[in-house]
Amino acid sequence: MNPGETPAEERPGEEAGQAGLIRAPWERAFERILTPFEEFIHRQTTSGLLLIVTTVVVLLIANSGLAKGYQFLVQLPAAISIGDWSLEKTLQQWVNHGLMALYFFVIGMELKRELLVGELADLKRAALPVAAAIGGMIAPALIYLALNPEGAAARGWGIPMATDIAFAVGVLVLLAARVPKALITFLVALAIIDDLGAVLVIAVFYTQELVFEWLAAAAALFSLLIAFNLAGVRKVIPYFLVAVLLWYALLQSGVHATLAGVLGAFSVPARPRYEPSLFSAKVKNLMMRFDSIHRRGASIMTNDQLRAVVQALDDGVVAVQTPLQRLEHIWHLPVAFLVVPIFAFFNAGIPLQTGSFADALADPVALGVTAGLVFGKFIGITAASALALRTGLAQLPTDTRFSQIAAVSLLGGIGFTMSFFIAELGFSGNPEHLLMAKTGVLAASLLCGTAGFVWLWLLGRARPDQAIR
Known part of the structure; x- marks a missing residue:
């Protein structure tokens, strides 16, 4: 056993044949894959x-x-x-x-x-x-x-x-x-x-009595949201900010x-930003790097390279959705x-x-x-x-x-x-x-x-x- 490694029998919730798995009993439900x-x-x-x-x-x-x-x-x-x-x-x-x-x-x-x-x-x-x-x-x-x-x-x-x-x-x-x-x-x-x-x-x-100035403002804001979409903007913040303004414009317009x-x-x-085939290739490459860097029993918190790979994996998971x-x-x-x-x-x-x-x-x-x-x-x-x-x-x-x-x-x-x-x-x-x-x-x-x-x-x-x- 490597120094600092936790014995398997001391890991709460871990079953035989599942070395490296650390979880509480209530976390089993999260392993189910739902469509x-x-x-x-x-x-x-x-x-x-x-x-x-x-x-x-x-x-x-x-x-x-x-x-x-x-x-x-x-x-x-x-x-x-x-x-x-x-x-x-x-x-x-x-x-x-x-x-x-x-x-x-x-x-x-x-x-x-x-x-x-x-x-x-x-x-x-x-x-x-x-x-x-x-x-x-x-x-x-x-x-x-x-x-x-x-x-x-x-x-x-x-x-x-x-x-x-x-x-x-x-x-x-x-x-x-x-x-x-x-x-x-x-x-x-x-x-x-x-x-x-x-x-x-x-x-x-x-709808209440329409205020066309605010209705025109709402139309312009919705057009801006569509422009974000067509331009390939995938960050949530720009959509959120414009949507809040759109909500206020509609509130004032009577709609x-x-x-x-x-x-x-x-x-x-x-x-998505990544097509599934590109995501698959990136994940395979990152997992090869992960396996080469990982040392059994060592904490991920002490390994900056390992954390960087995991963060890249996380970014990829977001990008393929x-x-x-x-x-x-x-x-x-x-x-x-x-x-x-x-x-x-x-x-x-x-x-x-x-x-x-x-x-x-x-x-x-x-x-x-x-x-x-x-x-x-x-x-x-x-x-x-x-x-x-x-x-x-x-x-x-x-x-x-x-x-x-x-x-x-x-x-x-x-x-x-x-x-x-x-x-x-x-x-x-x-x-x-x-x-x-x-x-x-x-x-x-x-x-x-x-x-x-x-x-x-x-x-x-x-x-x-x-x-x-």
């Missing part, structure tokens, strides 16, 4: 569970003796000031206009990835989720407008169009042993297209500021585990003790949202999918039956995050309609999640085939 899609599904599932817990907690708070304190916190003003310049909003507004820009940034990156290399990159595979998503947006809006055709209540037509990807995927993954993997992929693609539709609805129909997240995401480069996949990987975790639960905390605190829950659901706004999410999503997704399949424009995912597509359409009625977001925009000056809209979203999400889970669980008993039933 980007598997990692995405895992995080969406965990985020969905965390979202459920947050919602239950905030509902308990909002309907307890802590309700006044909760409302005080939500409406607490906070400002950023530099000299004579100041930007002041309530904490809820900071969350909805600021933090949610990060949520839309991740959505934008997911959408760009799907368009480039995912389900939406192949027209034949994309046809079914695209058709389903379009049907699942149109039918709920029409049902809502049928129940709320005019007045201030009509502004809520966009609320039942949305699907919460974390909740919906989380429910479906709980049934992973009973449903084909392709069905999960279908739901993810549908939800991402649904998010794109919601973004377009927000941009076009839920919802969170759209800066989507625009910023679409400007992120999807080309596209900025798009690297930023999606970095930001998905904090958005899923922090931003979305914080949004739920500041927006899901609905007082339910005033009158009966059934009476609240009889309100036209609550009824429109509930009916739109439950019946609109089911009718729209199922009918549009059947039409696309019958006309030959689309094909069923592998090992999937049409009855499973119909069951998944119920999961599409879990609106939550995006539905709450649109409700805040549509009824920002009408607290009564806002309360009824959120009540409808909660009721529909609970009903759709439960019904979809039970239906898919029952379908899981049958043998899969390709027939449309």
